[in-house]
Amino acid sequence: MKKLVLITGASGGIGKLLLEEFVGKGFNVNGTYHNTLPPEKYKDYYTKVDVLDSDTVQSWIKDHADAAKEIVLINCAGIAYNAIAHKTDINKWRKVIEVNLIGTFNVISHALPYMRENKYGRIVNFSSVTGQKGVPGTSSYAASKSGLWGMTKAIAIENATKNITINNINLGYMNIGMIEMVPKDIQEIIKASIPVKTFGDPENIKRTVNYLIDSDYITGTSIDLNGGLL
Numbered sequence: 001m002k003k004l005v006l007i008t009g010a011s012g013g014i015g016k017l018l019l020e021e022f023v024g025k026g027f028n029v030n031g032t033y034h035n036t037l038p039p040e041k042y043k044d045y046y047t048k049v050d051v052l053d054s055d056t057v058q059s060w061i062k063d064h065a066d067a068a069k070e071i072v073l074i075n076c077a078g079i080a081y082n083a084i085a086h087k088t089d090i091n092k093w094r095k096v097i098e099v100n101l102i103g104t105f106n107v108i109s110h111a112l113p114y115m116r117e118n119k120y121g122r123i124v125n126f127s128s129v130t131g132q133k134g135v136p137g138t139s140s141y142a143a144s145k146s147g148l149w150g151m152t153k154a155i156a157i158e159n160a161t162k163n164i165t166i167n168n169i170n171l172g173y174m175n176i177g178m179i180e181m182v183p184k185d186i187q188e189i190i191k192a193s194i195p196v197k198t199f200g201d202p203e204n205i206k207r208t209v210n211y212l213i214d215s216d217y218i219t220g221t222s223i224d225l226n227g228g229l230l
């Protein structure tokens, strides 16, 4: 039976890239969008879901997972808010934690019962170098992304005997998605700070996700994909 690949945030740069990758591989795939309409060509592979809405998340997963044996969950849904700490809007700060951390947990917790029942699961989350390095203006984003590391370790241990793995990819600055919101002059400054001197080719993301899916022995950890930026 074909693997089921569920992808949150599949209307964004990385999620869409991965949706196309796994459709191309012939897997059963469904991705979520929230505000951005999915591309016409792939619209049948999409469902509108807010990762914070527990009922919608639950029915999205049930609709696809009921008939599946091997489920892969890739959590790409995320938002950023840039503000230095003493000039922060607390509601915007909190929203980042809600979407990136609580939203990711919400989706995982609804997918786990199916994975446990099937004794197979692969969960991949996207974290960030900002949580490792300290980048001004990213306190909410960095907190949300570093929260994923502890969450991942706990869930990995809880499910280790069920052939379920969960890991993070700690991205540096990739040539896709969120980076497009950063002004060009700032992009050049960031590039100069990266040891390999370029933004990451998105092909690296596909390779790393495939690697984590193929392994049954990497769990509770993170892979740094950042061009040496630490």
Ligand SMILES: NC(=O)c1ccc[n+]([C@@H]2O[C@H](COP(=O)([O-])OP(=O)(O)OC[C@H]3O[C@@H](n4cnc5c(N)ncnc54)[C@H](OP(=O)(O)O)[C@@H]3O)[C@@H](O)[C@H]2O)c1
Binding pocket: 008, 009, 010, 011, 012, 013, 014, 015, 032, 033, 034, 035, 036, 037, 049, 050, 051, 052, 075, 076, 077, 078, 079, 099, 103, 126, 127, 128, 129, 170, 171, 172, 173, 174, 175, 176, 177, 178, 179
């Ligand atoms: N690109 C990078 O260099 C980079 C670096 C480090 C980490 N990351 C992480 O990698 C992941 C993907 O990044 P990206 O660059 O592809 O970002 P992106 O292009 O901004 O896409 C973000 C996705 O999240 C979805 N989303 C936002 N709020 C949501 C909600 N409440 N419910 C459901 N979906 C929601 C968006 O949906 P709509 O647009 O439909 O609203 C969109 O599909 C994110 O977690 C990001 O933090 C990216």
